[in-house]
Amino acid sequence: MTKTAIIARHEFVNTIRRKSYILFTLAFPLLALLVMLVSQVISGLNRPEVMEKELIGYVDETAGFTLHTVQGKIELQPFTTGDTALRALLDKDIKEYFIIPRDYLQTGLIQRYTLERELEPGGETLTVIRNFLLTNLLKEKNETAVIERVKSPLNMVSTVLTETGEAAPNQGGFATFIIPYIFSLLLLMSIFFSSGYLLQGLGEEKENRVMEILLSSVSSRALLAGKIMGLGAAGLLQVIVWLVSANFLARFASSTFGAVIGMLQVPADFLVLGVIYFVLGYLLFAVLMAGAGAVSPTAREAQQTSTLFSLAGVVPLFFMTFIIENPNHVVSRLLTIFPITAPLTVMMRYGLTDIPWWELAVSIVLLILAIGGSFVLCARLFRTFLLMYGKRPDFKEIVRSFRSA
Amino acid sequence: MHTVEVNHVNKIYGNRAVVKDVTFTVSPGEILGLIGPNGAGKTTTIRMMMDIIKPDSGDIRILGEKLTEASKNSIGYLPEERGLYKKLSVMESILYFATLKGMDRQAARQRAEDLLKQVELLPHAHKKIEELSRGMGQIIQFVVTIIHDPKLIILDEPFAGLDPVNTQFLKNVIIDLRRQGKTVIMSTHRMNEIEEICDRILMINRGQTVLYGELAGIKKKFRNNSVLVEYEGQLSMIPGVTGTHKHDHAVELLLDAGTTPQMLLEELVRQGVTINRFELSTPSLHEIFLRVVGEEHD
Numbered sequence: 001m002t003k004t005a006i007i008a009r010h011e012f013v014n015t016i017r018r019k020s021y022i023l024f025t026l027a028f029p030l031l032a033l034l035v036m037l038v039s040q041v042i043s044g045l046n047r048p049e050v051m052e053k054e055l056i057g058y059v060d061e062t063a064g065f066t067l068h069t070v071q072g073k074i075e076l077q078p079f080t081t082g083d084t085a086l087r088a089l090l091d092k093d094i095k096e097y098f099i100i101p102r103d104y105l106q107t108g109l110i111q112r113y114t115l116e117r118e119l120e121p122g123g124e125t126l127t128v129i130r131n132f133l134l135t136n137l138l139k140e141k142n143e144t145a146v147i148e149r150v151k152s153p154l155n156m157v158s159t160v161l162t163e164t165g166e167a168a169p170n171q172g173g174f175a176t177f178i179i180p181y182i183f184s185l186l187l188l189m190s191i192f193f194s195s196g197y198l199l200q201g202l203g204e205e206k207e208n209r210v211m212e213i214l215l216s217s218v219s220s221r222a223l224l225a226g227k228i229m230g231l232g233a234a235g236l237l238q239v240i241v242w243l244v245s246a247n248f249l250a251r252f253a254s255s256t257f258g259a260v261i262g263m264l265q266v267p268a269d270f271l272v273l274g275v276i277y278f279v280l281g282y283l284l285f286a287v288l289m290a291g292a293g294a295v296s297p298t299a300r301e302a303q304q305t306s307t308l309f310s311l312a313g314v315v316p317l318f319f320m321t322f323i324i325e326n327p328n329h330v331v332s333r334l335l336t337i338f339p340i341t342a343p344l345t346v347m348m349r350y351g352l353t354d355i356p357w358w359e360l361a362v363s364i365v366l367l368i369l370a371i372g373g374s375f376v377l378c379a380r381l382f383r384t385f386l387l388m389y390g391k392r393p394d395f396k397e398i399v400r401s402f403r404s405a
Numbered sequence: 406m407h408t409v410e411v412n413h414v415n416k417i418y419g420n421r422a423v424v425k426d427v428t429f430t431v432s433p434g435e436i437l438g439l440i441g442p443n444g445a446g447k448t449t450t451i452r453m454m455m456d457i458i459k460p461d462s463g464d465i466r467i468l469g470e471k472l473t474e475a476s477k478n479s480i481g482y483l484p485e486e487r488g489l490y491k492k493l494s495v496m497e498s499i500l501y502f503a504t505l506k507g508m509d510r511q512a513a514r515q516r517a518e519d520l521l522k523q524v525e526l527l528p529h530a531h532k533k534i535e536e537l538s539r540g541m542g543q544i545i546q547f548v549v550t551i552i553h554d555p556k557l558i559i560l561d562e563p564f565a566g567l568d569p570v571n572t573q574f575l576k577n578v579i580i581d582l583r584r585q586g587k588t589v590i591m592s593t594h595r596m597n598e599i600e601e602i603c604d605r606i607l608m609i610n611r612g613q614t615v616l617y618g619e620l621a622g623i624k625k626k627f628r629n630n631s632v633l634v635e636y637e638g639q640l641s642m643i644p645g646v647t648g649t650h651k652h653d654h655a656v657e658l659l660l661d662a663g664t665t666p667q668m669l670l671e672e673l674v675r676q677g678v679t680i681n682r683f684e685l686s687t688p689s690l691h692e693i694f695l696r697v698v699g700e701e702h703d
Contacts, residue, residue: 209488216482
C-alpha cells in the first residue's frame with residue numbers, strides 16, 4: 001500500500017467511526033421516515049375517508065336537480081324549504097346543506113350551510129356537489145361520454161420534439177428538474193460535510209501536533225492527496241446510504257410520494273454527467289478547503305476562511321430562479337464554465353435545456369485544470385504553513401510561498 | 406560513510422536569516438548533541454534535515470543521498486511539539502505511524518508488542534491515548550519514533566516533561582541505540598544530559614555554528630590554566646600562581662603561562678601539604694554555553 005493509500009484508509013476509517021458522522025448519516029433517513037409517518041398520520045386525521053353513509057341536504061328552487069344523488073357513501077337528500085333543511089342540520093340528521101337558487105343558471109351561485117368551521121369545503125364534498133350539478137345540467141344530453149368529458153375535459157400529455165421532428169430524449173418538466181435539483185443538493189451537502197471533516201481533521205492535527213510526525217514520514221502532497229481521497233470516500237458513502245435509504249423509504253411511502261419517486265427515472269447520460277461533476281466538484285472544494293485549513297491557525301478560523309469558498313459554491317442557488325427561467329442566458333453559461341459554480345449550475349441546467357457539448361467540455365477541462373492548479377498551490381501552502389502554530393500568515397507571505405518551493 | 410552530511414545550509418524567513426552557513430556530519434554509532442538557546446535555529450535545522458522545510462541554499466544528504474520518500478523510512482523523528490491522536494488507542498497509533506514508515510502491519514504489531522513489553526506499557530496497548538498519563542504518552546511517542554528500527558534517530562528535547570525514572574530509562578535506551586550502531590542526533594537544553602551521553606556537540610547561536618567537535622576537545626579548549634586543590638595544612642607563596650578562587654571545599658589555583666600543573670604538584674609536595682584532591686579545572690558544558698552565548702550577545 002502506498003503512503004497516500006495508508007493515509008486515505010486511516011482518514012476513511014476514523015471518519016466513519018466518528019459519532020457525528022454516524023449520527024448525521026443515519027439522521028437523514030430516520031428524519032425522512034419520521035416526516036413521512038407524521039405526515040401520513042396527520043393527513044389521515046384531517047381527511048378521514050368517508051366510512052359510513054353521509055347525508056348532505058339540498059333545496060332545489062329550480063326544480064330541475066334530481067339525478068345522481070347517490071355517489072359512493074355520500075347521499076344527497078332533497079328538502080323542500082330552507083327551514084326544513086336547517087332543522088335537519090341542527091338535529092344533526094344531515095352534515096350540511098346547500099341551496100340551488102332560482103336564478104342559478106344566470107349566477108352560478110350555490111349557498112352552502114354547515115356547522116363546521118373550515119378553510120374551504122372538503123375535496124370529496126366539493127367533487128360530489130360538482131358532479132351532481134353537472135349531471136343534472138347536462139341531462140338533456142344523452143351521451144354519457146360527453147358528460148364524463150365535461151366533468152374532466154383536460155388530460156394533457158406534452159411531447160417535446162427535436163428539430164428533426166422526433167420526440168426529444170429529454171422531455172423536461174418536473175421530474176427532469178427534480179432529479180438534478182436533488183442531485184445538486186446532495187452534491188452540496190456531501191462537499192460541505194466532507195470538506196468540513198477535512199478542515200476539522202487538519203485543525204486537530206495542527207492543534208495536537210501530529211502534523212510534524214506526519215510530514216516527517218510523507219510529503220505534503222501525499223498527505224493532502226490521502227486526506228482528500230479518504231474523506232471523499234467517506235462523503236460518497238454517506239450519499240450512497242442516503243440514496244439507498246431513499247429508495248427503500250419510497251416503498252413505504254404513501255401513493256402520492258410513490259408517484260413522485262416513480263417519476264424519477266434517471267437518464268443514463270445524466271448519471272454519467274452527475275458522477276463526473278460530483279467527483280470533480282468534491283475534489284475542487286476539498287483542495288480549496290485544505291488550503292484554507294493550512295493557512296488558518298485553528299480549526300475555528302479555518303471554518304471561517306472556508307466559508308468564502310462555500311458561499312462561492314452556492315452562488316448558483318441564489319441564481320436558481322434566473323437559471324430556471326433563462327437556462328441559455330449568457331450568465332447561466334458563464335456559471336456553467338466557471339469552475340467553482342460549474343457542478344451546481346450544470347446539474348440545474350441539465351433538466352431545463354440541452355447544454356451544448358462544447359460548454360460541457362470547456363467546463364470539465366477548466367474544472368480539471370483548476371483542481372490541478374489549486375492542488376499544487378495548496379501542497380505548497382501545506383509545506384510552508386502547516387507547522388506555523390498560532391500565527392496567521394499575511395497575504396504577502398502566502399504569495400511568496402506560492403513562488404518558492 | 407556519514408549518516409548525515411549537512412553542507413553550508415542557509416534558511417531565511419522574511420529578512421531574518423534563521424540558519425546561516427551551518428555545516429556538520431554525524432556518523433553511525435555516534436550521538437551528536439545539538440545545543441543552543443531558544444530561537445537559535447535548532448528546530449529549523451532539524452526540519453530541513455527531515456525535508457519538512459526546504460533550505461534556501463546548501464546541501465543535505467542523509468545516508469549518502471538526498472532525502473526521498475523511501476529514505477524517510479530510515480529516520481525516526483521525535484519532534485519537540487509532541488502529539489498523538491487522542492481518540493486512537495495506543496496500538497492503533499503505533500501501527501498507523503509504523504505503516505507510514507513503510508512497515509508491514511503484521512510485523513509492526515509484533516515489534517510494537519515487544520517494545521511495549523520492554524517499556525512495561527503492554528497492558529495499556531488498547532487504551533486511548535487520552536487515557537494515559539503525560540509521561541506514558543511521552544514514552545509511547547518514543548516507541549513510535551523507533552518502531553521501524555530507523556538508522557538515524559532525531560530527538561528534539563527528548564527528556565522534556567519526563568520524571569527522573571523515565572529520564573534514566575530513556576537515557577539507557579539511547580545509549581543502547583548507539584551500541585547497536587544507530588546514529589542519534591539529540592537537541593536539548595539539559596547540558597548535563599549532553600555531557601553524559603553525547604560524543605560530539607554542535608552549538609548554534611543566532612543561526613550560526615559557534616562550537617562543533619568532540620566534547621572532550623571542546624572542554625579542553627575552554628579549560629583555564631588552573632587546578633582545583635583540596636588540601637590540609639598551610640600554603641605559602643607558590644611561584645607561578647597568579648591568583649586563587651575559593652570553591653566550597655577546594656581552592657582553584659590560577660597558573661601563569663610558564664607553569665604547568667606538574668610543576669605545581671611538585672611544589673605542593675615540596676611544601677609538605679597533605680593533598681586530598683588534585684584536579685585540572687575544566688568548565689562544565691553549562692559554563693561553556695553561558696560563556697559562548699554570553700560573548701555572542703555582548
